[in-house]
Amino acid sequence: MRRGTAGSCREQALSEVIGFVLIIGIIMVAFSLYLVYGVPVQGRENEINHMSAINDQFVSYKIGIDSLVTNQQTGLSISTTFPLGTAGQTAQGSTSIIPVLQPVGSSGALVINQRTITPEIFTVSSNSYISNSTSMxxxxxxxxxxxxxxxxxxxxxxxxxxxxxxxxxxxxxxxxxxxxxxxxxxxxxxxxxxxxxxxxxxxxxxxxxxxxxxxxxxxxxxxxxxxxxxxxxxxxxxxxxxxxxxxxxxxxxxxxxxxxxxxxxxxxxxxxxxxxxxxxxxxxAYQFQSNYTYSVPLGSLEYSTNNNYWIPQSYYYQMGGVFLSQIDGITYKLPPEITFANNGNGNITVNIVAIAYDPSDSGVLGGSSPAQVSTSLKPDAGSLPYAPVNPNTWNASINITTSDPNAAIMWAAYLNAAANQTGGIPTTYYTAGNTTTGSYIYLYGVNDGNPHITLSGKTANLSVSVQSLGST
Missing domain, CATH: 2.60.120 (Jelly Rolls)
Known part of the structure; x- marks a missing residue:
């Protein structure tokens, strides 16, 4: 009888240990599931929200630059703040007291004029009436x-x-x-x-x-x-x-x-x-000039992210446009400053604002804290010397030279869409495409020996600097 009582007590004690082990196991399974699924989902959401904030900041940056260029506010500086990463930028909830239950914060970098190894160059060439610089x-x-x-x-x-x-x-x-x-x-x-x-x-x-x-x-x-x-x-x-x-x-x-x-x-x-x-x-007050050419290295302001849970993305501002770059290609979120219009009867209008960064400005700032970008319009901004008459050009070509094949494809798609879909210009009046060295559009309008293109252009050169607002 006593033996049976002692054995029963041992069995009861063993069942409590097994139960405790099972509870620990269930907790570990739940903990593992949260680490495997919950933390990445939270990290992915943080990074998506962060990239949306970056998109909004680039839109704000473009609006500021457009205001400087439109109003010719030379020497006036605008400032825009970019959050470089998600670390410390988003709330982690009640689990923040346990570091392992938090998603790893991502970081990013702001890059000036270093998007490609060789500079990307904008060139416009035309047979046009050019304003006389000396006499009438x-x-x-x-x-x-x-x-x-x-x-x-x-x-x-x-x-x-x-x-x-x-x-x-x-x-x-x-x-x-x-x-x-x-x-x-x-x-x-x-x-x-x-x-x-x-x-x-x-x-x-x-x-x-x-x-x-x-x-x-x-x-x-x-x-x-x-x-x-x-x-x-x-x-x-x-x-x-x-x-x-x-x-x-x-x-x-x-x-x-x-x-x-x-x-x-x-x-x-x-x-x-x-x-x-x-x-x-x-x-x-103008004269005909064959093959008048204006060329400028564009430069860029680029934000690149080091996302841990979301696809790597880069946003950059160039030629007045905001672009999104991913591993599968590049698209424009806001179009660059090249527009086309069909005036009927083979007459075409092309407006260009050649916005470029000073090639001497360069730098990289990385980390996860906010960074401030200051940009000003240099005093050499002006207009291209196309005669202020309508029309003033027989034919014109616009070229973007780039070593980035995805950028070349994107530029060719934009030039074609802006001319045909947005501008309404029939494809019989232009050709567009991309090569191994970049993209192009060639416009000629009606080929009857008379000018049928109205070409106008402005130049705007920017000076930019970036500084950290906190520790990185």
């Missing part, structure tokens, strides 16, 4: 009456009136009429009735002998567009002197003709009345 070229004067065809818009188109009978009481002192496609305008020598408001006879004029100080005539301009008079005898010169030469620029913005004319433009010039040998002079 004049064609004329050509006697009126005549018919002239202008292949492209002059900087100014002058109607020159050298001498005229300016007597205020001469009923037909004279005028020059200019007729174009859908428009016409008249430069009139008009009696000045502002000083002669009394003793008007039945013909609408008065005898100067009865009105002392009545001073003569004005030169006025009348504009008719599509049969509608938009300007009626607007005074350009008042109280003219018959011994003085006068010129009226038809392309003055006040007349509204510059944007209405299309080129090539055929114009007919006629005279009426007693004007003495009026002439026309076309002045060009």
């Amino acid at each position: 070229t004049s064609v004329g004067p050509i006697p009126i009456p005549t018919t002239q065809t202008y292949s492209n818009a002059p900087s100014s188109l002058l109607i020159n009136i050298s001498t005229t009978n300016a007597s205020w009481n001469y009923q037909t002192p004279g005028s020059v009429q200019i007729m174009g496609s859908g428009w016409n305008t008249t430069v009139n020598v008009t009696p000045d009735i502002a000083d002669c408001l009394s003793n008007i006879n039945t013909g609408g004029y008065v005898n100067s002998s009865f009105i002392p100080g009545c001073s003569g005539s004005d030169i006025t301009v009348t504009v008719v567009k599509n049969g509608v008079t938009t300007l009626n005898r607007a005074v350009v010169y008042s109280n003219i002197n018959p011994n003085t030469a006068y010129s009226v620029n038809l392309l003055d913005s006040a007349y509204g003709l510059q944007s209405f004319m299309t080129y090539p433009s055929k114009m007919t010039f006629l005279t009426n009345g007693t004007l003495t040998s009026p002439t026309i002079t076309a002045q060009y």
Whole structure:
């Protein structure tokens, strides 16, 4: 009996040990499952949220740069803060007291002008009208009456009136009429009735002998567009002197003709009345230049991450765009500053803002603490010297030279999509693609010997620096 009682006690003690071991085993299984599945899920969520924050910061950075460039705020610095890693950036919950139950914090690096071993280069080449840097070229004067065809818009188109009978009481002192496609305008020598408001006879004029100080005539301009008079005898010169030469620029913005004319433009010039040998002079503040080329190393500001639970990603800012790079390729989150538009009839508009970093700026800052990026627009920002006429270019090519094959594919896809899908340009007017050295788009519009591309460009060079805001 006693033996049985002692054996029973030993069995009861053994069952308690086995139960305790089973509980420990269950705890270890749960602990292992959390380590294998729970910690990576939490780490993955932290890193995804962190990359979303990086994306937002690059968007903010682009908006700041766009503001500097648009407003030409040279010397003014903008600052943007980037969290380099997830360590210390996200809450870990109640398990944070046990380090092994926390996901390992990731780190990152901000890199200036070191995205590729050799610099990525932007180049635009074209056969264009380029603004003269020294003088204005004049064609004329050509006697009126005549018919002239202008292949492209002059900087100014002058109607020159050298001498005229300016007597205020001469009923037909004279005028020059200019007729174009859908428009016409008249430069009139008009009696000045502002000083002669009394003793008007039945013909609408008065005898100067009865009105002392009545001073003569004005030169006025009348504009008719599509049969509608938009300007009626607007005074350009008042109280003219018959011994003085006068010129009226038809392309003055006040007349509204510059944007209405299309080129090539055929114009007919006629005279009426007693004007003495009026002439026309076309002045060009630009000249044709074949293979005009602008080239600049782009540089970049890049954030690269060392994710432990999420796919490695890099964001970078270049040429006004925000790009996302992964192992499977590169895509643009915000497009670069190259845009296209189809104006119809083979006419194309291309706008470029060549935003580049100073090649002398370089550096790497890594770790997990926040970093601050300061960027300013250098004072050498300006415009490319394409003539401010529409159109100004026969053909143009845009090239991005890069040693990164994924970047070359991305740039080719962007140029094609921006031209065709966004800009609406038919593929018969351009070709785009990529090679072993980069990407390109070649634009030519209608091949009839006349310019059909309006090309404009700005340059913006940036100076950038980065500094840590905490320990790394």
